[in-house]
Amino acid sequence: MYHVLLAVDEDESRSTRIAEAVADLPSASTEVFVSIFHCFVDNPAGASATQVGSVRTVQNLLEEAGIDNQVLEASGDPADAILEAADEEQVDAIYLGGRKRSPAGKALFGSVTQSVILSAERPVTVAGKTRTAE
Template sequence: MYRVLVPVGDDTERSMAAAEAVSNLPNAAEEVEAVVVNVFEEFDVTGEGGQVNSEDVWDETNFPESVDSVVERLESAGVDVSKRREHGDVTKRILAVADEIDADGIVMGGRRRSPTGKVLFGSTTQSVMLSADCPVTVSLTE
């Protein structure tokens, strides 16, 4: 069995590109197990109304629509799928889950960016690619 981690954010188009890439893996219906993970990013905000921490609004059962779309796509391709929701630093949680499930690979959706855009804004996809202990496949959208 080939176990793949599929990190899914709020962008359905990018997420579906990742789902399509997993569905197209050789013998996906018989040999691939996908774990879809959504990470609720940690934050701490202080303003006139007081302080709000991500822990205050975090709900481990509140998945974005993109997760359901990916799960549906993978299941329709016959892929064995489970999903989970995490809270914290996005890159760190993705890498921790990959280690925890002993992932054979990570498949992520990404978007094309200029070199300047990559330098100025950073990228979760880039961080995961540079830090993962397993192969990372990035399926790009425009």
Template sequence: MYRVLVPIDNDENRALRQARFVTNQPYDLSNVEVVLTHVLHGEERQAPPAMQTPSRVTTVKRAREHLEDYDVNVTIAEASAPPEDGILDLIDEVNADHIVMGGRKRSPAGKAIFGSVTQTVILESDVPVSVTG
């Protein structure tokens, strides 16, 4: 089983780009498991305990729906804060083979500069990291 870790933030378009990136890869999707993750913060942390789960976050739901439309096996895991540490911990916990980070839209020159979370994951991960645009 090829395991892809997909950290999702609160931008729905970015989450769908990440999910589409996975489903557009040339591998056999029946042998792929995607682990979606989301770090709960702000209002999400203020919700009642039963609602404090990444599976209730709209962006995670949308990414999951897209992946399941392609019959991809999806699990959801909560990453701890700060996000870069939580993501790096999950890489080992879920035995990820690949990480698909969501990049922000930037100018052509700005594309060479990643956000701090993405940059930390790229620099400190031992597995391949793809950044969607």
């Protein structure tokens, strides 16, 4: 079984795109298990990850594709939390969303994405926002 950590923030479009990338993996419905991961930077209300809209959207998309999954959560620095969860869950790969950058910033990823890419001891896949019809 190929185990993926899918890091989800609050952006629905970015989260959907990365979930679609996982769902497009060969034999995803029979050979892939996904740990949907959300890190709260600030959570004074004590919400759970399953209350975050993008997490629910990703979970529904994966379930419709027949992909087994679980939801994990943490609080603190997102990059550190993603890497820690990847180690604890012993995942095969990390999937996370990228952001559209300005022309000057295209050479750099966002700070969380860049930190994960540079520090991960496993493959990292980055996907952008959902394509829109033109």
